[in-house]
Amino acid sequence: MQYGLLGPLEVRTDQGELALGGERNRRLLAALLLNANRMVSIQQLIEATWGEHPPATARAQVQNRASSLRRLLRAAGDGTDLLVPKGTGYLINVADGQLDLQRVDNAVARAEVLVGAGRIDEASRLLTHAISLWRGPALDGLDSPHLQTTAEHLEERRLAILERRIELDLELGRHVKVVSELNRLVVAQPYRERLRALLMLALYGSGRHAEALDVFRRTRRQLIDQLGVEPGPELQQLHERLLSGGVDADKLLRPPSARVPDVPVPAIAEVRPAQLPGAPGLLVGRTDQIRQLDGLLQGSRAGASACVGVIWGAAGVGKTALAVHWAHKTRSHFPDGQLYVDLRGFDPAGRPVAATEALHGFLEALHIPAQHIPVDLDGRTALYRSIVADRRIMVVLDNARDAEQVRPLLPGAAGCLAMVTSRSRLDGLLATHAARPVMLDVFTAGEAVDFLTERLGAERTHPDMDAVEAVADACARLPLALAIVAGRAAVHPDFPLAEVCRELWDGRDRLDALAVEDPASDPRAVFSWSYGALGAPAARLFRLLGTVPGPDISAMAAANLAGLPLRTTRVLLAELTRASLLIEHVPARYTFHDLLRAYAGELGRTVDTESDRRDARHRLLDHYVHTACTAALMLDPQREPTVLEPPREGVDVHQLPDRAQAFEWFAAEYQVLLSAVHRAGDGFEAHAWQLSWALATFCTKRGLWEDQAATQRTALAGALRTGDIVRQAVSHRLCARAYTMMGRQDEACDHYQQALAMYDSLGDTGGAAVVRLGLARVYECRQKHDAALEQALLGLELFRQADDAYGQALALNAIGWNCGLLGRHEDALFYCGQALVLVRGLGDLYGEAGVRDSLGFAYHNLGRHPEAMECYQRALRLYRESGDRYGEADVLVHLGDSHQASGSPHHASDAWLAAVAILDDLRHPDADQVRGRLTGANNLPVR
Known part of the structure; x- marks a missing residue:
């Protein structure tokens, strides 16, 4: 059919x-x-x-x-x-x-x-x-x-x-081919200025400059004579540029598209995501707000662009519950799918979800393979809006912080609808997207009573309506507080409601620091009531969790925090979860609402001694430090270990069986470890430095240069406070490496020079040698290859003085590489051959990858392309096995060069596109150089 x-x-x-x-x-x-x-x-x-x-x-x-x-x-x-x-x-x-x-x-x-x-x-x-x-x-x-x-x-x-x-077609240089077609279209559509602009570009690109200018003159005369208007800004600006000769006839002036690997493109029409959370079991009242939301449906059908609604109000008033309830109620109006994301805009324990991250999730839900997802915000936004164009999709953006976080996530097509929830009204969206605000406040007195009656049953509430009303007032009619109270009361059906009310009122002044945006909406009593039902061990764990850095905590980390066996801790975590004081949001990882986190912290400061809290924090940091440092050495066995104090009694270091598990542990704990570094002051400077040292390996493998620089700056500040010169030197060096990879060579050079002065003062020839290789990299990035070679030679001499075989291999490889950049390819083979003997003798597969890449470059420039490609393929496999994404991209660039030189342009394009995707993801400046290869530019190789 x-x-x-x-x-x-x-x-x-x-x-x-x-x-x-x-x-x-x-x-x-x-x-x-x-x-x-x-x-x-x-x-x-x-x-x-x-x-x-x-x-x-x-x-x-x-x-x-x-x-x-x-x-x-x-x-x-x-x-x-x-x-x-x-x-x-x-x-x-x-x-x-x-x-x-x-x-x-x-x-x-x-x-x-x-x-x-x-x-x-x-x-x-x-x-x-x-x-x-x-x-x-x-x-x-x-x-x-x-x-x-x-x-x-x-x-x-x-x-x-x-x-x-x-x-x-104009981008492809087909100017002559489209001129006649455009002439016919302009006659058929005389007032469509975009067609006139394209005709001017086609004529100009065909060498018919006078005719291109004449199109504008005739268009202007026609518009003035027949409509009484001047041409629009686009046409006028194009005319001015043609007059000045400032148009590149081979390209239209538009933002560059994001590049993705050259692989099959998926079909998408059949994909209908259904990401809405489960519908709330009960929604009381909100009649006026639902009527306002229903009005959005008409807007989504009638408007020229996507309709946007903003549900705004104080924390705990039920914004998410209303949004999800209404989304389920109206989902049949959006049969092409429903997308949902929690933007975590007001989570004090972690950063809000970036628009790029949210778009990645949406594109995955729309079945776009990872290799097709652009790495930059503009590219992801463009692809997302292209996919949802002419479809009817609902997008729920929950817990937004501000309009800037939301704008890239809004679909542009008519027929779509975006529902945003936030504590702010998001006036920016009201102005730029004609968003319709739906204000949500606490329940009315009648709605609060109805809520409790629906949750607890009329047979329990009707006999004592005075107590029900008092409970509602004690909860300030805040839906979040009412829900917790009702849940607790339902678990204990024999508790008189009057007693519940008395408990709430007695605890009313115990949480002054935990007021939500509406001062009358104070959940203190509700939280204390749930907390009071806990056993003493679970209550202690709850209080300690208020000190945890990062967005969540693993069961093992919680056990170290409490100083308890893992099995016992899991029982306590289950008790907290049942009491709705904790959420197991992924298996064996726990989190809680920001109000509960603050409440737990306040309780800890009130109940526990400062010594107990500090001991718990010390145990947790010991667990993170010892596990992270062990994992870092599994990722890079050649790295010199850092000296650690023995962990405190009761600390359980996570035993990671292999390198893959080490990667997984870092990935799961990454945000927690970052937070721990930045919050580890007050006498824990050593832990902050050690965590930043361990994170440097993972950051390097994953290309997380900005995070590496930030953690090293924090570590450096701590080392300065304690006067530790050795740690200062290491932090300067690791910070410099991150800046080098970010393209900030002046700052990198400054940090390297400070590190070098410190190593020289300490008499540490090995540390000075590593810095020399880092400076060689900086000079290489500045295209000063003679200076880079000089630094590499100095590094080799220092490594020989230190009797460091691994360092000598690194230096020999750097010397060979820079010889190659200077056109001395036979010398490159000589030095890199020596490096290969050393790394193979050490069993260093990661080091071998770098040497193989350098050898491939030398063979390539000597015209020995089969040998070059064999080296590159082996290096690529080793880098992928080690998880080094930048190394992988680097080799892909060189492999593409050899394919191109050997007459295989399609294979070259595949390799370069894959490299660009990785480099863009790493936000590395070399990405633009590689794009030059895709457009025929003859750029120097990147390294």
């Missing part, structure tokens, strides 16, 4: 075109197909069929005609009912690719992904195919005002796709 809307309405089977009956049957089917796979209400079908003046029997006629069409489609197909009743209307089931409009949407979305991958010619062909799907004017012959409006929109879409295809 094939359906066509882009021309006269048609339905085709293997036996030919179906006879659909009269005009109104065709209008009805067209309205259903325009909303394929989603419910269309009977009222909408009436409007599409008769317009504003339907007959009295319109509803019955729609039902009769729908039944007739259902029988027709069932008979023409395999006997399955394709047109079915749904809710208050009907739905037609259309498989992906059966409807021409679907095929256009898929082609356009796929084309934009191809553009991002640099495959412009394929994208142009795909858009040409999309345009060819129009068999004539869309919905031709259907004389309905409602459908004619849609037909006009589809014609606008056709022209937009055509303009985009011409843009791509």
Whole structure:
């Protein structure tokens, strides 16, 4: 079964075109197909069929005609009912690719992904195919005002796709080819200024400069004579640039697309994400707010862009519960899917979710493979909006901090809806996106009583309504507090409500520092009541958890915090979870609400001695430090260990069995470890330094240079306070390495010079040698290869004085590499050959990867490409096994060079695209140099 809307309405089977009956049957089917796979209400079908003046029997006629069409489609197909009743209307089931409009949407979305991958010619062909799907004017012959409006929109879409295809052709240098086509289009669309601009660019790129300028003169005269207006800003600015000769005729002036690897592009039309959390079991009141939200549905259908709603109010008033309840209630209006993310905008224990991270999750939910996801914010936003264009998708953005966090996540297409919850009103969104605010406050007195009655049952509340009202008042009618109270009371059905009320009021002044934004909404008593029901060991653990850095904690870390066996701690964590004071958000990792965290911290300061709290913190940091340092050496066995004090009694170091487990541990604890470094002052400077030392290995492997620089700055500050010169030197050196990889060479050089002075004062020739190699890298990045070679030679001499075989291998490799950069390729083979003997003798596979890469570079420049590619392939495998992403990218660049030189441009492009993807993800400045290779630039190699 094939359906066509882009021309006269048609339905085709293997036996030919179906006879659909009269005009109104065709209008009805067209309205259903325009909303394929989603419910269309009977009222909408009436409007599409008769317009504003339907007959009295319109509803019955729609039902009769729908039944007739259902029988027709069932008979023409395999006997399955394709047109079915749904809710208050009907739905037609259309498989992906059966409807021409679907095929256009898929082609356009796929084309934009191809553009991002640099495959412009394929994208142009795909858009040409999309345009060819129009068999004539869309919905031709259907004389309905409602459908004619849609037909006009589809014609606008056709022209937009055509303009985009011409843009791509101009990027490909096909200026002469498109001139005649544009001349015809300009005649057919005399007031469409974008077509005039494209014609000017095509003529200019064809060498017909005077004609390009004449297009503007004629356009301006026509607009003034016929409409009384001047040309728009785009056309005027283009005219000025043509006059000045400032247009690059080979490229349109538009932001560069994000690059992604050259791999098959996925089909997306069939993907319908369903990310909404479970619907709340109970929602009391909120009638006015739900009515306001219902009004957004009309906006999502009628607007020219996505409709945006903002539910705002104080913490704990039930913003998320309302948003999720309404999203489930209305999800049938958004049959193409529902996306959800908790942006953690007001989580004091961790950073808000970045828009790039949230977009990554959305694109994964839309089944975009990781290698297709751009690395930058603009690229992800563009791909996301391309995919959801012309689809009906709901996006719930929960717990947003500000408008800037939200804007990239808003879909741009009409028919979509974004629901944002926040403690702020987000005035920026009200101004820029006409967002509709829905203010949420605490319950009214009646709603609070209704809430407790629904949760506890009328048989328990009606006998003592005075107590119910008093409980509601004691909770300040805050939904969060009411929910906790009701849950606790339900677990203990024999507790009199009057006693519950007395407990709440008695504890009312115990949490002054924990007021939410509404001063009358104080959850202190609710938390204390739940806390009071805990056993003493669980209560102590709860208090200690208030001191934990980072967003969550593992069960093993919690055991070290408490100084208890892991098995015992798991029992206590389960008790806290059952009491709703803790959440196991992933297996064996626990977190809690920011109010509960603050409450736990305040209790700890009140109940526990400072000595007890400090001992707990010391145990936790010992656990992190000893595990992290052990894991770091598993990731890089050649690294010189740092000296650690023995862990305190009762500390359990995580025994990691292998390198893969070490990577997984770092990944799981990464945010916690970062927070621990920055919060480890007050006498724990040594722990902060040791954690930053351990994190440097993981950061290097993952290319997390900004985090590495930040942690080393914190570590350096601590080492300065304690006067530890050795640690200062190491921190300067590691900070310099991060700055080097970030492209901040001046700062890197400054840190290296300070480290060198310290190592010289200490008489540490090995440390000075490492710095010399770091300075060699800085000079290399500055294209000062003679200076880089000099530093590498100095490093070799120092490593020989220190009798450091591994260091000598590193230095010999650096010497060989810089010889290669200076064109001394035979010398490069000599030095790198010596390095290879050393690293293989040491069994250092990671070091061997670097040496193999250098050897490959020398072979490549000597024209010995098979040997070069063999070296690169071995180096690539070793870097991937070690998890070094920058090393992997570096080798991919060189491998691409050898493929290009040996006459395999497609393989070269594959390698370079993969390298760009990694370098962009690492935010490394070398990415732009590699892009130059993809456009034919002859850049120097990167290292």
